[in-house]
Amino acid sequence: MKNETHDTQTEQQARAILVSLYTQLDKRNGVNAEGSMEELVSLAETAGVEVLEQLTQNKEKPDFRWFIGKGKVEELRILVDSLEANTVIFDQELSGAQVRNLEEQLDAKIIDRTQLILDIFAQRAKTREGILQVELAQYNYLLPRLSGQGKNLSRLGGGIGTRGPGESKLEIDRRHIRTRVTELKRQLEEIMRHRTLYRERRKKTGIVQVALVGYTNAGKSTLLKQLTDADVYIQNQLFATLDPTSRNLELPGGKEIVLTDTVGFIQNLPHDLIAAFRATLEEVNEADLILHVVDASSERRDEQMQVVDEILQELGSGNKPQVILYNKIDLCTPQQLEMLPVDQTHLRISAYHEPDLEAVKNIIQDQLAGGIKTYRIPAERGDLISQLYTFSSIISQDYEDNDALFTVEINQTDYDKFGYKLQEYEIK
Ligand SMILES: Nc1nc2c(ncn2[C@@H]2O[C@H](COP(=O)(O)OP(=O)(O)OP(=O)(O)O)[C@@H](O)[C@H]2O)c(=O)[nH]1
Ligand SMILES: [Mg+2]
Structure with missing residues (x-):
């Protein structure tokens, strides 16, 4: 299977025309047709394809047989002939029948966006x-x-x-x-069984896990490298990273954490890929804190952030504590900069600017740092007391009447997970 997918790069150089359809539904959903086409060009180039021409059609809805309109197919056929293209790449997913119809009509290899992404992944x-x-x-x-x-x-x-x-x-x-x-x-x-065993062992050691997550090309691997000296692959191309890499990182206060770099996300990430990469992406689900790295200089910044949020939701990590790292601010226009919030969970950085790396470590530390709280727990709530032993460090313990008074340090993540059950016993 693997070899069969490499024909966009080897065998014969793929010379492609890119085609995108912009429907009423896309319009209603606020799809940015131009941005999506630009991304398709990057994807094609990443796969080693020579892009000859781009074609967009506005149409109420896709054609059942041809996907684009029949007239457009004819236009495309003439273009394929005159430019001597051997491949046509569609920005949307096609049905098997549409692929066959178009292939017959155009005498060129038909590839859709999903296939192209799968191809890049296969190469990588x-x-x-x-x-x-x-x-x-x-x-x-x-x-x-x-x-x-x-x-x-x-x-x-x-x-x-x-x-x-x-x-x-x-x-x-x-x-x-x-x-x-x-x-x-x-x-x-x-x-996966091995991985789970390994993960459970790691969990037992109590080391905090932090995951770098974000749109492809946002700068996740660059940050991992800058923060931990990890020898990872960094490229100005899409999907430079496929497999997760973890490195230890010491925070300013001396605490050690594990930082993990993950595969980048993209708009319309094929469902099959999310499913197939679920095991790898479990790293994200296991994280105590997510660092969402954003290319703040991208014109599609908000769209890209939304895509990342949606995929995190789908993975079941939507509600995890998150810090937004607006990266590449050295490339931002003043107007772009102005729009970026800065607070406890939002930071503006450039991955190549040393002082910003310290700021990243500090914001991780602050997010993980524990707040000190005191709880009055009735003696019969042994379940809560044992939770306190598991999820907090106990600073002092006292008794009053029949209640136990616990003063503990509990980090934000654990508080979000378990602390809320203790809320009504908190002594302010
Ligand atoms: N100017 C500038 N370039 C940056 C910055 N951070 C990363 N880059 C560049 O952005 C490109 C992508 O960086 P990577 O670290 O490979 O991005 P990634 O998020 O790991 O991308 P994938 O693995 O493809 O998902 C590289 O060319 C980096 O040199 C930054 O702060 N400023
Ligand atoms: Mg990477």
Whole structure:
């Protein structure tokens, strides 16, 4: 599977025309068509594709057979011929039938945004887990698209002995893929078991986990490198990082934490990829604190932040304590700078500016630092008392009448998780 996906880069240089459809629904949802096309150009270039031309169509809704309008298909065909393009890349996801119709009509390879992203991931994946995850996502993408209409796929198989009577090539393809998918899932589960064990061990040591999260190219890996000297891959391209990297970081007060760099997010991140990378992204779910790194100089800053928030919600990390790091302020216009809030959970930085790194460490420390609180807990609430022992450090303990008086230090994260149950016992 992996080799088959590399034809956008090897074999023959892909010469592509990029196509985007802008529908009524997009308009209602406030989709920024231009920004999305710009991003598609970056994605294509990242995949090693030569971009020849960009085409956008405004249309009420996608055409069932062609995705774009029939007239536009004709225009595209002439363009493909005259520019000698061999590939057409669509900014939206296409159905299997649409791909086949367009391929026949245009005599070019048809790729959609999801496939392009999957392709980049396939080129980038380095660890065994990453490679397996991408392959699984590719098959999940492919399977529903193997509908019975394709000429190559639905031919009746006439082989003797190897296939059952009348069994079509399509069914054999499907069966082959399903077997492989089962095998991939089994292997991934095994890796995940090890990972869970490792994570549980790490948890027992009580070390605080902090995750760098954000839109692709925001500067997450740069920050990890600047803060911890980690030897990570940094590139001005999309999806430079696929596999999570963790490094220890000492905070100004002496406390050690583990900081983890993660895969970047993108608008319309294929669902199959989120599902496939769920295990890797568990790192985010395990984090005590999320550092959301934002490219503050991007014209699509707000959109990108929203995409990240949505994916965090989907992963189940939407309510975790979060610090927003507005990065690349050295590239911001004064107007852009003016719009950035600065408070306890928002910081403006440039990853290459030393003093800002100290500020990042300080804001992490402040977020993790404990507040000191005193609770009066009735003796019969042993459950709460044992929670206090687990989730706080006890400074002093006293008794009054039948109640226990605990003065404890509890960090914000643990307070958010468990402290609220103690609220009514808090002595102000
Ligand atoms: N000018 C400027 N460039 C920055 C800053 N931080 C990062 N960069 C550049 O932005 C580009 C992307 O940085 P990365 O650290 O690879 O970004 P990332 O968020 O890890 O990206 P992915 O791994 O692709 O998701 C690189 O060219 C960095 O040198 C900054 O504060 N200022
Ligand atoms: Mg990175």
